[in-house]
Amino acid sequence: MADRVRRVVIVGGGTAGWMTAAALSKALGKTDTAITLIESEEIGTVGVGEATIPTIHWFNTLVGLDEARFMADTGATWKLGIEFRGLQGEGSAYFHPFGTFGGPGDAAMFPHRLIRAWNVGEAAPIEEYSLTTQVARAGRFAKPVPDPRSLLSTLGYAFHFDAARYAAHLRVLAESRGVVRHEGRVVQVDRDAATGNVTTLQTATGDAIGGDLFIDCSGLRGLLIERAMGAGFEDWSHWLPCDAAWAAPTRAMERRPLYTQASADTAGWRWRIPLKHRTGNGYVFSSRFEEPDAARDRLLAALGEAVLAEPRLIRFTPGRRRRAWVGNVVAIGLSAGFLEPLESTSIHLIQSGIGRLLSLFPRADASPLLAEQYNRLSAREFEEVRDFIILHYHRTQGRTEPLWRYCQQMPIPDTLASRIDQFRASGRLMLATDDLFRDASWFAVLTGQGVRAEDHNPLLDVISDADNARQLAAMRQAIRSAALQVPLAQ
Numbered sequence: 001m002a003d004r005v006r007r008v009v010i011v012g013g014g015t016a017g018w019m020t021a022a023a024l025s026k027a028l029g030k031t032d033t034a035i036t037l038i039e040s041e042e043i044g045t046v047g048v049g050e051a052t053i054p055t056i057h058w059f060n061t062l063v064g065l066d067e068a069r070f071m072a073d074t075g076a077t078w079k080l081g082i083e084f085r086g087l088q089g090e091g092s093a094y095f096h097p098f099g100t101f102g103g104p105g106d107a108a109m110f111p112h113r114l115i116r117a118w119n120v121g122e123a124a125p126i127e128e129y130s131l132t133t134q135v136a137r138a139g140r141f142a143k144p145v146p147d148p149r150s151l152l153s154t155l156g157y158a159f160h161f162d163a164a165r166y167a168a169h170l171r172v173l174a175e176s177r178g179v180v181r182h183e184g185r186v187v188q189v190d191r192d193a194a195t196g197n198v199t200t201l202q203t204a205t206g207d208a209i210g211g212d213l214f215i216d217c218s219g220l221r222g223l224l225i226e227r228a229m230g231a232g233f234e235d236w237s238h239w240l241p242c243d244a245a246w247a248a249p250t251r252a253m254e255r256r257p258l259y260t261q262a263s264a265d266t267a268g269w270r271w272r273i274p275l276k277h278r279t280g281n282g283y284v285f286s287s288r289f290e291e292p293d294a295a296r297d298r299l300l301a302a303l304g305e306a307v308l309a310e311p312r313l314i315r316f317t318p319g320r321r322r323r324a325w326v327g328n329v330v331a332i333g334l335s336a337g338f339l340e341p342l343e344s345t346s347i348h349l350i351q352s353g354i355g356r357l358l359s360l361f362p363r364a365d366a367s368p369l370l371a372e373q374y375n376r377l378s379a380r381e382f383e384e385v386r387d388f389i390i391l392h393y394h395r396t397q398g399r400t401e402p403l404w405r406y407c408q409q410m411p412i413p414d415t416l417a418s419r420i421d422q423f424r425a426s427g428r429l430m431l432a433t434d435d436l437f438r439d440a441s442w443f444a445v446l447t448g449q450g451v452r453a454e455d456h457n458p459l460l461d462v463i464s465d466a467d468n469a470r471q472l473a474a475m476r477q478a479i480r481s482a483a484l485q486v487p488l489a490q
């Protein structure tokens, strides 16, 4: 049996680097394994990324964050979902809520009740069946309760926060558990001639840092995973044509919505994210369809207020690293791939990478079997999230700009095409047990994007159409009353 890993080296001190450092220092706390994190202030971090999804609770619990303290430290606000505006033409809007539709314990079957009623010309809009949407629209907030009989168990929430402050908060935690931060720019990566594994990193100031396991959190450049290990990149720009973003903060909103706003625009979409101390704004766009200067002007015009800092341009290539783990290098964060932030999934992808690494944590020989399993799971997850994002671009009506026309007409991945076909024909979603987005999310977005199911699960036919309609009306009423009991958010 090979020896244990005794030296872990993390390259990068962005959100990914410090999340990894916090999680590994917790997991390895009682061993003698040293964790070093190298980062370069000169290079800096990507500096955006403010919206999360509810899986963040898993990570925060794992590393032992106190919710109230972390929220205060990071300027965090509650997030109950995303409002998509204009994807079905100017003036259109729909809500992708966290939590589930309908009553407690009915998440998988509820869409079928609604589809059935819609197909006989009854039932109110989807939003009336989501308690989370109702409270979000009314500026109210409550946490889900664990009681499976309570409507409040159907709620879900995540956070908007300042990702740089989140990284700083985690840094304090990681350093208190023994992680050593090393300031410096890595300029050379030494590898073992026989195995190809990385042995030592050399910095611009002449330091040499050796390790057994290297975690590449160096961001889009993929310093170790790509430049040293040549993992390869699967480019998805033919499906996700946006390749750049302008980001600019404005002052904090007086009345902060409890959700992210995502508004379709000429060559992409704009985000608006309410934090306590500022508002995060940006325009994700395709440089194939709009020049960066014009995109910048478009963002500033849409904001219609003074920005607190000059807009910053960030360029990226959508896709994933073919192998996120090669030899003794594991890529976590933007170094593993980039999926644009339409569904706020990057921080989730960081934490699920960390979760996989903890489950498959290697010995010093870095077994290729573990790497294979890691890569298989990582590819599947990226592809599932990719499909969900493509759905938003592909199924749009009422937008005629060249980017949107391109997306409407582009061939889509078979996995997504068959999911849409299956839903349309039978109302089924064909989810795998480990899919990130569950029935409620797919149902909300498919419905919001105008995909109508023609049939429902026939198990429901034990009751009549009239009884189904009566039950739905009662459910709407119960949700309306429950929403009024939820206190207004602070």
Ligand code: FAD
Residues within 6 Å of the ligand: 011, 012, 013, 014, 015, 016, 017, 038, 039, 040, 041, 043, 044, 045, 046, 047, 048, 049, 050, 051, 052, 163, 184, 185, 186, 187, 217, 218, 219, 220, 221, 223, 245, 247, 282, 284, 314, 316, 332, 333, 334, 335, 341, 344, 345, 346, 347, 348
């Ligand atoms: P980075 O932040 O780029 O950090 C890289 C680190 O590596 C830095 O510390 C850098 O100094 C270091 N480094 C690089 N090279 C070297 C070297 N040679 N030597 C030493 N150190 C080095 N995610 C979400 O979950 N929600 C969102 O709403 C969201 N919005 C986004 C919007 C945009 C426009 C973009 C581009 C991304 C968004 N993201 C979002 C993604 C999110 O910003 C990132 O996932 C997250 O910040 C992680 O970045 P990272 O740590 O992998 O990389």
